[in-house]
Amino acid sequence: MIRLGQDGDRVTVVGGGIAGMICALELAPQPVVLITRAGLGQESSSQWAQGGIAACLGTDDTVALHLADTLAAGAGLCDPEVAETVLSGAPGAIAALEAHGVRFDRTPEGDFARGLEAAHSRKRILHVDGDGTGAGITRALAEAVRRCPSISVLTGAEVVRLVRRDGHMRGVLLNDGRLLSTSRVVMATGGLGGLYDASTNPVGNYGQGVMLAARAGAQLSDMEFVQFHPTALDAQGTPLGLVSEAVRGEGAVLINAEGTRFMADTPGAELAPRDVVARAIAAQTARGSRVFLDARPALGAGFAKRFPGIARLCQAAGIDPAQQPIPVRPAAHYHMGGIHTDTHARTSLPDLWAIGECAATGLHGANRLASNSLLEAVVMGQRAAQDIAGQPAAGPSGASLSPVSLPPVADTAAVRRTVSENLGLLRDDKSLRAALAALLPLAQGTGASADPAIIGLAIATFALLREESRGAHARTDYPDPLPGSTSCRMTLDDIMAVAEQQTTHPLPRSA
Template sequence: MTAMDAGGRPVIVGGGIAGLLTALHLAPEPAMLVTAGALGEEGSTALAQGGLAASLGADDSPDLHLADTLAAGDGLGERQAAHLVTAAAPDALATLSRFGVRFDRARDGRLCLGLEAAHGRRRIVHAGGDGTGREIVRALVDAVRRTPGIAVLEHAEARRLVLRDGEVHGVLVACEGGAAVLSTRRVVIATGGIGGLFADSTNPASCWGQGLMLAARAGAALADLEFIQFHPTALDGPGRPMPLVSEAVRGEGAVLVDETGARFMADIPGGDLAPRDVVARAVAAHLGAGHRVFLDATHSLGPAFPKRFPAITRACRALGVDPSREPIPVRPAAHYHMGGIAVDGEGRSTVQGLWACGEAACTGLHGANRLASNSLIEAAVFARAVARSVSSETVGPARPCGDARLPHRADPDAVRPAVSRALGVVRQGGEMQAALAGFRSLAVRDDAAALALMIAVAACRRRESRGAHFRTDFPHRTVFARHSSLTLGEALVAAGAIADGAPAEIVGV
C-alpha cells in the first residue's frame, strides 16, 4: 500500500464530460483526475450520438424547454433543477464551444437545431452528425491536457472512499503499481451510469455503477434508483455495447415498423416520437408477441442517411444492413439512469467532502423519465456548479488510514442475467423478489450485487407505474409523487424483509 498526497487538490473520479468539465472549471485551482482507462477512452460520453438540448431558436425559450422537461419527468421532475439547467443551457453550449467543441452549423454560422421525442421545438445541437459525444471528449481531453494544474492518473480504478469521522479523507485506488490512497478532503464522483449491469445496453460493460457504490459504501444516500431509461432503438445485433440508433433518426422522419411493414406505433399518442418509455414498452411488447422491429428511414432520408448519420451507418453496415435502402433492426436496451447519488443544487452528497456530477448524480432534473438530450447538457451545467462549490469549501489536511486494503473486485457478470430479467423494461413484483434473494447472498462482498440489490429494493418499494418504471402488478400511477431514497444499510435490511415475503414499503402514496 502506498500513499499519494493529492496536495489538498480535489480528486475527480471519471473522465467523461462531467469529470473533464469539472476539472476545467476548477482551473486555475489544481485538481487530480482519475480514470479507469486511458483518458477519453473509458465511459459512455464518447458513445453519445444524441446532442445537447438548449433553447436557441427564435420560437423557443428556457420556459418552453422547462415545460417539456417537467412533462417528461412524469410528476417527479424537480422544478428548481430543471430551471437551472434550461436557463443555463445556452451559456453551457457557448462554454463547450470555447473549449473547442465543433458543433454542427449552417452556412450562415448558426447552430443547426434538431428535433427529438417529447420536445416541442427544434432545440437539439449536434456535433459531427451523430458523433456528438466523440467530439466533446476530443475537445475536452485536449483542453485538460493543455491546462496546467490538472494532474491525470490513468488506468486507476477507485475502489473505496477513505473516511474519518464520517468525512472524506481519501480515495483508495487500484493501479498498475498495486494499491494507493489518494489523500484529499474533496472528491467528485463523475463515473457515469449503470447500463453495464444489463445484458442489452448501450453503455460499456465496465460502466455498471462503480461510482454509486463508492458513495453507498461510504454511507451516502442514493435516490430514485428504480428509474432506468431503456432506449427503444438500439441496433439489434451481437455487438456489446449495443450501437445506438439515435432518436434523431426518428426526429428526421424515420418510422418504426415490423416485419410486415406495419407501423405499430401509429395509434399511440405521439406516435414514433412519443416519450422514450412509451416507445420502449411498445417495442418490447411487439417483440414479445413474436414480431421483429425495424426503424425505416428509407423514405425520409434514403441516400442522405450516411451523411447525416455516419456512425450509425458504419454500425449498420458492419451488421450487413444498408440503412439508406433497408430498415434497421432495433430493440430496447438499458441506456440511462435517472437515479444516482442524491445531491443538492451544488452537487453535494449526504457525505461531507463528497460531490457527484453527471449521470452518477441524481439532481432531480430528469424525474421518472429523462427528456432526450438533457443528459449531456445537465453534466455541462452542473460541472460549473460543482466546481464552484468544491472551490468554496475550506478544508484542513487529509489524514487517511495507512492500513486500507483493496476490497474484492466486483463481478457484474454474476448478476447481469437476473438484473436483465427482473429489472428490465417491464417488471413484476414476484420476479424482483426472487432476484433479491440472489443479490443478497453476494452483496456483502460484491459491489455490483450490492447495487443490483439497492435498485431491486427501490423498484419493489415503488408499487406503481411511473415514467420508466413499469410494473405489470401495479400498472397505474398513484396520485401523489414521491422520490425514493436509500442507503446501503437500509437496502440490506429491506431486502431481507422483502425476500422473506413481507410487503414492501409503498413509495409514491
Template sequence: MREHLPPIIIVGGGLAGVFCALKMAPTPVAIFAPTPIGYSGSSFWAQGGIAAAVEEGDTPENHANDTVAAGGGIVDRDIALTMAREARARIEDLAAMGTPFDRSALGGFAPSQEAAHSRRRIVRVKGDVAGRAIMDILAKEVARTPSIHIVEGYSAQEIVMRDGRAVGVHARDNDGMIHETPCAALILATGGIGHLYRVTTNPLEARGIGVAMAARAGALIADAEFVQFHPTAIDIDADPAPLATEALRGEGATIVDRNGRRFLLDIDPNGELAPRDIVARGVFASIKAGDGAFLDARSAIGAEFSARFPTVYGSCMSAGIDPSRELIPIAPAAHYHMGGVWTDARGRTSLDGLWAVGEVASTGVHGANRLASNSLLEAIVFGARVAEDVRATPFASIEWRPQADRIEPIPRDRDFAVIEELRDLMSANVGVIRNGPSLAVAVKSIRRMMSWTSDIEARNMLTTALFVAATALERRESRGAHFRSDFPQADVTLARRSLNTLDAVLRVADEVEA
C-alpha cells in the same frame, strides 16, 4: 504517487468529470480514470447532442416545461429551469473550446428535433457524433491545462471516511494494486449503471460503482428504480449494443414490425416521437409477441445516411446491414440511470467532503424519465456548478495516515460468473416491464450472490443492483421509465422521489427473504 497529487480528486474521466476539472482551473485537481481521457465513460458514445433553447422563439422556460412533462411528475422544477437557463452559456463554452457544432448558413446553431421536445433544440455535431467530438476537444483542452493531473488506469472502489467526512479514496490500478489516496474534496463522476444489464448501450465501465461507493460510505441514494431503456439499440448481438440515435426519428425515420406496420401509433398518437419509456415498452412488446421491431430510415434518410449519420451507418454496415436500403433491427437496451447519489443544486451529497456530478448523481432534474439529450447538458451545467462550489469551500485539514499500497486478489472465474449471472438477472427481472414476483426474485438472488464473491468490484455492482431492484419492488405503481405490470397506473400518493440508504435496502432484502 499520492504524495504529489492535488487535494481535490475527481473520479471519472467522462464529460462531467473533465468539464468540472476544466472549470476548476487554475485550482489544481486530479482525475482518476480507468481508461484514457476522451474515451472514458458514456459521453464518448453519445450521439444525439445537447438540449438547449437556441432556436428563435424557444425559451429556457419551454425547455424546462418539456423536461417536467417527460419526468413523470417528480422533476424538481426549479432545478430543471436553472439547468435550462444555463444551457446556452455552457454550450457556448464548448463552442469556444473548438467543438464543431452543426451550424446554419447564417452561422447560428442548427438544432434538430428529438422525442418529447416541443421545439428543435438538440445542438449536434455532424448528425450523430456529438459525444466523440466534444470529448476529443476536451481531451486536448485538458492536455494543455497544467492544473489538471491525470491518473489513468485507476478504478476507484471505496471512499475513505473519517468522522463523517470523505477524506480519501481507494483505487485499483491495472496491475491489481490498491492505492489509498487522501483528499480534501472528492467528486464522483463515475457515470451510469448500464453494464448491470445484459443488453446496454453503455461502455464497460458503466457498472454503478460510484453509487455503491457512496452508499457504502453512508450517502443517500435517490430514485434508484428509474432506469431508462433506449428503444432503438441496434440488435446485432454486440456488447455494448450500438445505438440508433433518436435524431433519426426526429428526421422522419419510423418504427415498424416485420409486416411493415407502425405499431407505436396504436399506443400513442405521437408514434415514434412519444417519450422514450412509451416507445421502449412498445418495442419490447412487439419483440416479445414475435413481430419484431425495426427502424425504417429508407425514405426519410435514404442515400444521405452515411453523410448525415456516419456513426449509425458504420455500426449497421459492420453487421452487414445497409440502412439506406434495409430495415435496422432494434431492441430496448439499458441506457441511462435517472437515479444515483442524491445531490443538492450545487452537487453536494449528504456526506461532507463528497460531491457527485453527471449520471452518477441524482439532482432531481430528470425525475422518472429523462428528456432526450438532457444528459450531456446536465453534465456540463452541474460540472460547472460543482467546480464553483468546491473552489469556494474552505477545507479543514484532517490528519490521517494512508495505508500502504497493497495487492488486491485477482478476480476468480467465480467472480466473473457472478457478474454474468447478475446481468442476465437484471435484464430478465428488473427490465423494461417489471412485476412484484420477478422483482422479489431479483432482490433475493442479488442478496444471495453477495455471499458468493469477495471481489470489491463485483460487490459494488451487486450493491447498486440491489438498490435498483429493491426500490423498484417498493414502488408499487408505474411512473415514467418504471413500469409495473401488476401496478400499471401511477399512484398520486407516490408522486415523490425515493430516498434510501444502504441499510434501508438491505432491510427490504431481509423482509423479502423472511
C-alpha cells in the same frame, strides 16, 4: 502510501467523461487530480452519445418551454427548481464548451443547426459532426485537459473505496493498492448499463460511483428508474450499437415484420417518450415479431450524410439504411437515479460531490428527456466546480491513514444474469422478489460479486417499494400511476434492511 502534494490540497475527480473533464477544467487554476480507468473519455457513455445536447437557444424557444417538456417527460417526479436551474444554464454551458474547442454544427447562415428529438416541442438539439456529438465534445475537452497545467491525469486506475475518517473525506483507495490523500472528491463515474445483457453502455460500467458513495454512507435516490433506449441496433455485439432518436426526429418510422407502422396511432407516434416507444417495441417482440426503423422514405440516399456514424455502424452489421429498414430493439441506456445531490452537486456527505449520470439531481424524474443528460453533465460540472472553489479545503488531518483492505476485482456475471432477467423493461412482484433473494446474500458478502450486487439490490429494492407504473418503471401488477407519488431516498443501510425484511418477512402488498 502515495500523496499528491500536501494532504487535502487537491480536488480528486473520479471519471474521465464529459462531466468529470468539464469540472476539472472549471476548477483551474486550483490543483486537480483526475482519475480515469481508461484514457480521457474512453470507456464512457459520453464518447458514444449520438443525439446531441439540448439547449433552448432558438428565437422560437424559451426556458419555460424546455422546462415544460422536461417535466412532462419526467412523469411527475422532476424537481422543478433543479430542472429550471440546469436548463437555464444552457447558454453558459454551450459557451464554455466552445471556449474549450467544441465546434457545433451550424447552418450556412452561421446559426446553430438545431434538430428535433422525442418529446421536445421545439428544435433545440445541437450536434457535432452530425451524430458524433459525444465523441466531438470528448475530443475537445480531452485536449483542453491535457493542456491545462493545474490538472494531473491518472489513467489506468480505478477507485475502489472512498476513505472517510471522523466524518470527513481523507482519501481514495485505488485498485492497485495505492491510497491517495484528498479532502474533496467529485464522483463522475457514469451509469450502470453494464449490469444488463442488452445495453448501449460500456460493459464495465456497473454503477461503481454509486456503489462507492453508498458504501461511504451517502443517500441514493430514484434507483428504480432505468431508461431503456427503444432503438438499439438489433445485431450481434456487446454493447449494442445505438440508432439515435434523431433518426426518428428526421422522419424515420417504426414497422414490424409485416411492415405495419404500429406507433402511428400513439400520441407523438415515433417521437413519444422513450418509455412508451420501448414498451411498444417490446410488445411487438413478445408476439414474435422483429421491429425495424425504416428511414428510407425520409432520408433514403441522404442517410449516410446526415448520420455518418450510424451508417458505419449499420454497414458493419451488413445493413444499408438507404436500402433496408434497420432492425432495432430496446436496451438499457441511461439511469435517472443514483447519488442524491442538490443544485450545487453536493451529496448528503460533506466533501463529496456527484455529477453526470451517477448523480440523481432531480432533473430527469422518472424518464429522461432526450439530450438533457449532456446539458446536465456540463452545467452540474460547472456548478460543482463553483461550489468547491468557494469552500476552503479541509487541510491535513493530522494523522496517518490506516491501511485499507483491497476488495476483490468485481465480477458482474452473476449479478448481470439476475438483473437482466428480473429488473428489465417490465417488472412485477415475483420478479422483484426473485432479484432480492438472489442479490442480497451477494451484497452482504465480501466476494467478487458484492460491489455490483449492491447496485442491483438497490434497483430491486426501490422498484419493489414503488407499487405503481411511472415513466421508465413499469410494473405489470401495478399498471397505473399513483397520485401524489414522490421520489424515494435511502442509504445502503436502509436498502439492506428493507431487502432483508422483504426476503424474510414480506409485508402484505398494498391494496
